[in-house]
Amino acid sequence: MTHHNGQKRYNGNEGLAMLDKMPLGELMAMAHEVRSAKIPGNQVSFVYDTNPNYTNICVSSCAFCAFYRKPGDPKGYTLSPEALADKVKKAADQGATTVLLQGGHNPEIKLKNWIAYIKAIQGKCPGVHIHPFSPAEYFFMAQNEKIPLKRLLKEIFDLGIDTIPGGGAEILTENVRRQIANKKATAHQWLKVCEIAHETGFRTTATMMFGHVETNADIIEHLLCLRDLQDRTRGFYSFIPWSFKPGNSRLAKKISQSAHPARYVRIIALARLLLDNFDHIQSSWFSESVPAGQLGLLAGADDFGGVLVEENVLQEAGHDRATTFENVLTIIRRAGFQPVLRDSHYKPIQTFPGPEPLGIGMI
Numbered sequence: 454m455t456h457h458n459g460q461k462r463y464n465g466n467e468g469l470a471m472l473d474k475m476p477l478g479e480l481m482a483m484a485h486e487v488r489s490a491k492i493p494g495n496q497v498s499f500v501y502d503t504n505p506n507y508t509n510i511c512v513s514s515c516a517f518c519a520f521y522r523k524p525g526d527p528k529g530y531t532l533s534p535e536a537l538a539d540k541v542k543k544a545a546d547q548g549a550t551t552v553l554l555q556g557g558h559n560p561e562i563k564l565k566n567w568i569a570y571i572k573a574i575q576g577k578c579p580g581v582h583i584h585p586f587s588p589a590e591y592f593f594m595a596q597n598e599k600i601p602l603k604r605l606l607k608e609i610f611d612l613g614i615d616t617i618p619g620g621g622a623e624i625l626t627e628n629v630r631r632q633i634a635n636k637k638a639t640a641h642q643w644l645k646v647c648e649i650a651h652e653t654g655f656r657t658t659a660t661m662m663f664g665h666v667e668t669n670a671d672i673i674e675h676l677l678c679l680r681d682l683q684d685r686t687r688g689f690y691s692f693i694p695w696s697f698k699p700g701n702s703r704l705a706k707k708i709s710q711s712a713h714p715a716r717y718v719r720i721i722a723l724a725r726l727l728l729d730n731f732d733h734i735q736s737s738w739f740s741e742s743v744p745a746g747q748l749g750l751l752a753g754a755d756d757f758g759g760v761l762v763e764e765n766v767l768q769e770a771g772h773d774r775a776t777t778f779e780n781v782l783t784i785i786r787r788a789g790f791q792p793v794l795r796d797s798h799y800k801p802i803q804t805f806p807g808p809e810p811l812g813i814g815m816i
């Protein structure tokens with residue numbers, strides 16, 4: 454048995470046994486214990502953010518994606534920098550502090566357009582933290598512009614950007630990616646972008662989309678790849694899983710239902726136990742459901758994701774869950790935790806009152 458920062462380090466076989474057969478209650482309790490030792494107090498953080506998409510035009514045609522439109526599709530769009538900055542301004546006026554910016558792999562969008570987007574937001578909303586472009590988009594842009602990844606990332610970093618959202622990871626095994634995302638960055642390439650980003654000075658998150666063609670062994674491999682890279686760079690802030698939403702994606706013909714919420718909770722607990730070198734694990738009210746998000750908080754997660762003023766990707770898959778800031782506070786409290794508004798560096802901005810002690814009427 455080895456220990457990492459005081460936390461036990463499990464190997465892949467142990468992880469697989471937990472995922473395959475450990476009773477869920479036991480797994481949740483183990484993960485909660487690890488989380489309690491790692492995160493002070495009874496706090497759950499969340500961010501007030503908005504996720505506008507600058508374009509839905511994409512040449513990668515991932516089988517699981519209901520969001521993209523092919524070039525030439527009348528429903529395709531690309532925002533101007535001004536239109537994007539206006540959207541961000543509107544969200545900031547409502548209280549958003551961060552903009553998570555992603556879009557399709559659109560060959561018409563060049564590095565100069567990315568820079569124009571960032572500058573337009575910086576000009577119109579100087580206080581808003583810009584959290585732009587997934588590793589898969591950086592990989593596509595580097596190829597499209599024929600420039601080394603290192604130079605591309607440095608150009609963005611030099612604009613004052615220092616965090617990147619870890620989207621487009623799906624499942625980080627080549628076998629799964631060949632089946633559901635065969636035109637975009639491979640697992641190796643996705644990890645390489647993160648590695649170079651971390652070396653450049655960025656901190657990133659890491660995501661995982663499960664509940665499609667992957668096996669349990671693929672999930673373990675995904676987590677262990679992230680843990681290995683984290684050992685080397687320490688650049689990941691958090692791990693964010695969500696389940697595949699079939700919507701009207703091509704993959705829906707094969708897989709018509711999302712994973713069961715219990716599967717989501719199991720994966721959160723497993724991630725907390727295997728990712729011993731990650732500080733934060735996210736459970737989201739948004740990507741699954743309010744009760745699944747709350748159960749995730751009792752299974753080792755310490756972050757509740759974003760309030761999300763605007764979101765289009767899951768909405769296109771028929772998954773629309775608008776909420777308000779006040780609602781998020783209530784949901785966190787009702788799970789028994791104290792809400793803390795954070796920034797994109799996971800630093801607290803404001804701490805809110807914790808949950809009321811349970812009265813007889815609430816039992």
Ligand code: SF4
Pocket residue numbers: 511512513514515518519520521556557558589634637
């Ligand atoms: S997931 Fe991203 S890369 Fe894949 S088709 Fe959708 S927009 Fe394009």
